[in-house]
Amino acid sequence: MMESKTRGLSEIRLPLKEAVVVGAIALLADWRLNPHRAWAGLLWANFFFVSLALAGAVFVAIQNTSSSGWSVAFRRVPEAMTAYLPVGGAVFALLLLAGRGIFPWASMTDLPNAAYLNFWFLAARTAVFFGAWLWLIGKLKAISRRQDESSDPALVEGRMAWSALFLVVFAGTFTLFSIDWLMALEPRWTSTIYPWYAFGGLFEGGLAALILIVLRLRSRGAYAGVNDHHLHDLGKYLFAFSVFWAYLWFSQYLLIWYSNLPEETVHYLARMQPGWRELFWLNPVVNLAVPFAILLPAARKKRRATLAAACALLLAGHALDLYVLIMPPLLGSRPVLDILQLLVFAGLAAAFVLTFQRAWAAAPETPRRDPYLEESLHFEGV
Amino acid sequence: MPLELTVGVFDSEAKIVSAARAARAAGAAVHDAYTPFPVHGLDKAMGLAPSQLPKVCFRFGAAGLILTLGFQYWASTFDWPMNIGGKSFDASPALIPIAFELTVLFAGVGTALWFLRMRRLSPAAKPSLADFGGLDDRFVLALRPGEGNAAPAQLKRLLEEQGALQVREVAA
Secondary structure (H helix, E strand, O other): OHHHHHHHHHOOOOOHHHHHHHHHHHHHHHHHHOHHHHHHHHHHHHHHHHHHHHHHHHHHHHHHHOOOOOOHHHOHHHHHHHHHHHHHHHHHHHHHHHOHHHOHHHHOOOOOOOOOOOHHHHHHHHHHHHHHHHHHHHHHHHHHHHOOOOOOHHHHHHHHHHHHHHHHHHHHHHHHHHHHHOHHHOOOOOOOOHHHHHHHHHHHHHHHHHHHHHHHHHHOOOOOOOOHHHHHHHHHHHHHHHHHHHHHHHHHHHHHHHHOOHHHHHHHHHHOOOOHHHHHHHHHHHHHHHHHHHHOOHHHHHOHHHHHHHHHHHHHHHHHHHHHHHHHHHHOOOOOOOHHHHHHHHHHHHHHHHHHHHHHHOOOOOOOOOOOHHHHHOOOOO | OOOEEEEEEEOOHHHHHHHHHHHHHOOOEEEEEEOOOOOOOHHHHHOOOOOOHHHHHHHHHHHHHHHHHHHHHHHHHHHOOOOOOOOOOOOOHHHHHHHHHHHHHHHHHHHHHHHHHHOOOOOOOOOOOHHHOOOOOOEEEEEEOOOOOOOHHHHHHHHHHOOOOEEEEEEO
16 A cells, blocks of 8 residues: 555656745745835735635544544545645744734834734744644544554544643634734724634635645545545535535624725725725635535535536635735735736645645555444445 | 235344345336335335426426515515615515525425325325334335236245245235
8 A cells, every 4th residue: 555655646746846936036026026025925926825725724623523434435635735834833933033024014103902912922923823733633643643553542533632632722812813924914993703704714725725636636535435426415515514614704894894994894895996896806716716616516515527627726726815904904905916926826835735744744544443444445426 | 906015024124125136136116115214225126206396396497496586576675675775676685585485495395295296195194004113113015926927925025035024914
């Protein structure tokens, strides 16, 4: 099994390391030409891949906490997705050290919440968040690895308890994390539903990435035990979270539209300018309308090519969603298509794939002695 | 002519699924199954056609969406326009929450009622094969001779081989 696995991986001949180098050069070039855009692009790309990594951890934790059996067969995929987190933390550290000038609050002197929004407190919070995530995810992965050798039921209880703790910690930390790095880009604007909305995008995009990776590995000969029922349920999961994202996207919009208060509408006013407006309205089309139409019938969720197309669309949609959230306050009244930003994005994408491949190849493709593995391999849905 | 059924009672979902599969392989037909909860894969093992409920659900949902959007639009634009915060009368975002809720309500309630209709379930319905524990913790499988024209004795043996706790012949 190990042999076929490594062969399957070496067949993927994407120039990943080169892409990381090109991304770094693009960042340097952009920084020389237009530092503001360079850091904005880096924030956008890094938040995207950090959210995919976190979604992997959230997925595993939800499955463990609810003692789900069906997902055990491919649990190593979301586990390996979290391997990007240290890279993501390092990129945020770079942003804090070199690029913090892009934060609009950094140059404001009359900020009412300056005690919260300042460099040192932000750096400390970010460090604590990443520390907590890495520590808890490390625990989950360590227990999972012990299940390669032992079917001790205490390990099942262990991964359940640590997962429950992770979910509680994640809920609090990601709330502040999304406020710190996204919502605070408009420091005078607040929305109480914002962290939920950011989580909706995170999980929607993360599920799309998870399904794409499982399909890719399947087509390379791994995960023979993952059947149509798994794909169908993953497709349902994806469909549900596309709708969940849209529910929150619209909820925030509706309340602000209704009350029509100037301090709240600034957020949408910035996104109703020509140029941004088109991207803003494209967002629900890509993230809800088209995937809804594609994924509604059961048969399409089981058809691999169709499911993969919906996932690719939703991944692009998640990137667009973050773009519309991050760029207007940083880039100003018009969107600028910056090839260098896209190269930086591609560089971090390559880093994500590299960290995933290394983490995935380091462990057997399934937790071999997990008591739920048998159930997962014979999973039949409705 | 009364229907001659051979009824087997099992104590696990795995056994009833495997028994239904074996019975159909032997040429018998599954009359019905009674289980305390939905058993994954049992519909396929029984040879049931795909359920029509997803289509019913979609149609009820679509009807709910169109009706509520149409009604709200008519009421707030033509029948009883009211100025609320200076919004235009046909302001579409305001229609969405109610349209969403009623789409879900129509789809959910409509599907449930359609299911009762399909299964002819009502307070007046006569319970069938209710005394085998299928409402408690038993899994009950009722077989007919089917195309293979299997004799009741043959069906009885088959159910016993599949691990039935008890087998009885019933005229339903």
